[in-house]
Amino acid sequence: MNGTRSKLLDHLTRAVEGVTAPHPVRVAIDGAPAVGKTTLADELAVILRARGREVIRACIDDFLRPRSERYRNGKFSAEANYHDGFDFDALFGVLLDPLGPGGDRKVRTAVRDRLTDAELTPPVIAASADAVLLFDGVFLMRPELVDRWDLRVLVSADFEETLSRARTRDLAAYGSVDEVEQRFRRRYGPSQELYRARVHPAGHADIIIHNDDPQRPVWDGQDTPARS
Numbered sequence: 001m002n003g004t005r006s007k008l009l010d011h012l013t014r015a016v017e018g019v020t021a022p023h024p025v026r027v028a029i030d031g032a033p034a035v036g037k038t039t040l041a042d043e044l045a046v047i048l049r050a051r052g053r054e055v056i057r058a059c060i061d062d063f064l065r066p067r068s069e070r071y072r073n074g075k076f077s078a079e080a081n082y083h084d085g086f087d088f089d090a091l092f093g094v095l096l097d098p099l100g101p102g103g104d105r106k107v108r109t110a111v112r113d114r115l116t117d118a119e120l121t122p123p124v125i126a127a128s129a130d131a132v133l134l135f136d137g138v139f140l141m142r143p144e145l146v147d148r149w150d151l152r153v154l155v156s157a158d159f160e161e162t163l164s165r166a167r168t169r170d171l172a173a174y175g176s177v178d179e180v181e182q183r184f185r186r187r188y189g190p191s192q193e194l195y196r197a198r199v200h201p202a203g204h205a206d207i208i209i210h211n212d213d214p215q216r217p218v219w220d221g222q223d224t225p226a227r228s
Contacts (some may be wrong), residue, residue, distance in 0.1 A: 002218040005043075008209065012040075013047050014151070015207060015222040016132055017025055019150050024041040024056070026148060030140035030201060031155035032192045033184070034162040034169055036211045037136035041156060045134050052130050053094055053133060056099075060137025062110035065089045067117045076182060078190035088144050096148045103142040115173065138192070141201035154205035157212045 001011075015203045031037045038059065045055045065087050073080040090220045094108040105127040127133075139145075141152065163184045170180045186217060195201065202208055207221030 001220070002216065005215050005217065008217045008219055009043055009047055010218065011221075012044050012207065013030045013051070015151060015153075015221070016048060016053075017051075018223055023129065024105065024127050024133055025031070025150045026096060026099055026133045027135065027136065027151045028140040028145070028149040029103055029136040029153045029155060030135075030138070030205070032079060032157070032159070032162055033138065033188045034166040035155045035157045035215055036148060036165075037155050039133045039214070040153075040209070040211075041136040048132055048134075054131040056107065056109065056125065056127060056131055056133045058095060058109040058135050060086060060091075060135070060140065062120070063095075064112045064114055064225065066112070067195065068167050076148060076186040077196055078187055081187050081191040082139065082194050086139075087219050091145075092148070095133070095135075096112075096145075099127060099131070104130075105129070116170065139195050139199075141197050141204040142195065146204050151207075152205045153207045153209065154201055155209045155211050157210070159184075161212050163189075 011040060016025060016027060029037045041057065045057055048055050063086055065084060070080065070084055071077075072084065072195045087099065090111045094111065098104055098107045107125050108122050110122050112118070113120055140149070141154070146152070163181065166180050166184055167177050170183075171177060174180050174183065205221070208218060210218040
């Protein structure tokens, strides 16, 4: 299906509201860097809150391992980006499992600052039973994570399109366009190829969004997912 941005957001809203679970709904918004995951999640959060749902926003970038572990095989290593990047034990312990079956719904939404590498201890949030977690990030369909989502959204775009966006978005973080390009071509792009080859994330997604033109997106998937 294709249409306007507002039609896509309406489709996603119906999909979230169509999930029935005895605990908060955990929504994964997966995709490569600079594909548009965070913007989409933020826009969806505004709509759901306006419709009376409590929304918890979180991102995989706030569950990183220490920099010394992430880059121990070099800052351009695709394998390291996939295998050494994220603290899944912390993610499970403070966020995903407390929101899942039998969880106490007391959560934290971050454990590490990506830029400073400092540990974070944000206040504990007591979520309501009908809250929605909108969680965006890379590699969210990998085996360690895939069964912890109640709705799975995959966002895609051509690599050169994401790199074009990153040249502006990531310039301040990395200091030069050349550094941005090196990271995308040698670390982020190849690690996404590795992820697709090993995990086939499209096969796990309830909704796939083709986001090359964010204002004219194309998507596949039903309003109400099969799983509940």
